[in-house]
Amino acid sequence: MDxxxxxxxxxxxxHVGVVLTPGFSLMAFASIVEPLRGANLxxxxxxxxxxxxxxxxxxxxxxxxxxxxxxxxxxxPSADLHMMVVCGGMSSDSYRHPRLTTFLRQLMRRNxxxxxxxTASFILAAAGILDGRRCTVHWDYLEAFREVFPNLDASNxxxxxxxxxxxxxxxxxxxDVMLQFIRQRQGDEFAGMVSDQFIYGTMRQPRDAQRxxxxxxxxxxxxxxxxxIEIMEEAVESPQRSPKIAKRVGxxxxxxxxxxxxxxxxxxTQHYIRLRLEKARKLLRxxxxxxxxxxxxxxxxxxxxxxxxxxxxxxxxxxADRAPAVVPFLTKLANVAPAxxxxxxxxxxxx
Numbered sequence: 001m002d003x004x005x006x007x008x009x010x011x012x013x014x015h016v017g018v019v020l021t022p023g024f025s026l027m028a029f030a031s032i033v034e035p036l037r038g039a040n041l042x043x044x045x046x047x048x049x050x051x052x053x054x055x056x057x058x059x060x061x062x063x064x065x066x067x068x069x070x071x072x073x074x075x076x077p078s079a080d081l082h083m084m085v086v087c088g089g090m091s092s093d094s095y096r097h098p099r100l101t102t103f104l105r106q107l108m109r110r111n112x113x114x115x116x117x118x119t120a121s122f123i124l125a126a127a128g129i130l131d132g133r134r135c136t137v138h139w140d141y142l143e144a145f146r147e148v149f150p151n152l153d154a155s156n157x158x159x160x161x162x163x164x165x166x167x168x169x170x171x172x173x174x175x176d177v178m179l180q181f182i183r184q185r186q187g188d189e190f191a192g193m194v195s196d197q198f199i200y201g202t203m204r205q206p207r208d209a210q211r212x213x214x215x216x217x218x219x220x221x222x223x224x225x226x227x228x229i230e231i232m233e234e235a236v237e238s239p240q241r242s243p244k245i246a247k248r249v250g251x252x253x254x255x256x257x258x259x260x261x262x263x264x265x266x267x268x269t270q271h272y273i274r275l276r277l278e279k280a281r282k283l284l285r286x287x288x289x290x291x292x293x294x295x296x297x298x299x300x301x302x303x304x305x306x307x308x309x310x311x312x313x314x315x316x317x318x319x320a321d322r323a324p325a326v327v328p329f330l331t332k333l334a335n336v337a338p339a340x341x342x343x344x345x346x347x348x349x350x351x
Contacts, residue, residue, distance in 0.1 A: 013047060014036075016036060016085060019054060020053070021060070028168075028174045035179055088119035088121070088122070118171070121141075159173055232271070295318075
């Protein structure tokens, strides 16, 4: 158990500060706070208390438009603050605020537990909080996160606790990480009671995968086909030819073609291109990499080849699909000006 968590368990209510960013996820927010409320309810006493915060205070709008009143971050962390969680949402990959960055660094110097939920991992990474640590982020942003922060050890786990820093995939995974801390303070049986209170069932472990297995996602259990798609997903930047993939899964090229047509209604090549283009769209929307860099990262040999394939599949050129319209809406709704995007390392190296 973390020493600070253990000390708080014996003396005072455990104080959790929840920083809300523009467009924050309501599901993630509830999954942070509700287990704490449930613990108090079961105990019949105040084991936990929480504060809603933002860099400037005031109303902060969620991705669904619901607004929450927040208090401004103090100039210095209070002595009774035991944990700070930054709750992200759809626009947190580009959200930066100098006051929040400074406050997070102050917390780290004081050895306060700092965490992020969903895309707020981008905020912690930009502040240098994740340097030298393992981390995770919502699966839909994972590839973009790895491209923007190539030196960080980002995984596909539900949540990662590394020292006094934790990162969480978001959504209901935030409940798993909060139940983990409740377990550390009050024990397995008590954490199980909190989980049961929300009809949550089995508490998931950190290394559980975020998404359903490939078999469940595809609705297909054919071993050779599943293995072939796994190979494709692992080799997006350097695509492999169908004969090589067929050899690796132990079937002929013709048999591989038949499997794809029978189960997925397309050829291996068509599925592979679609998979690479879907990754490209994620990078376009969630990273600052140039269109050319994204094309290369997704296995296209030239900008023109990438543009043609992208337009054929999505009916729009890559540059026009750069950012979804929802981001300006959320920024306006929260009355916060977006921070300028910093060029990625890859872009800075270009002449």
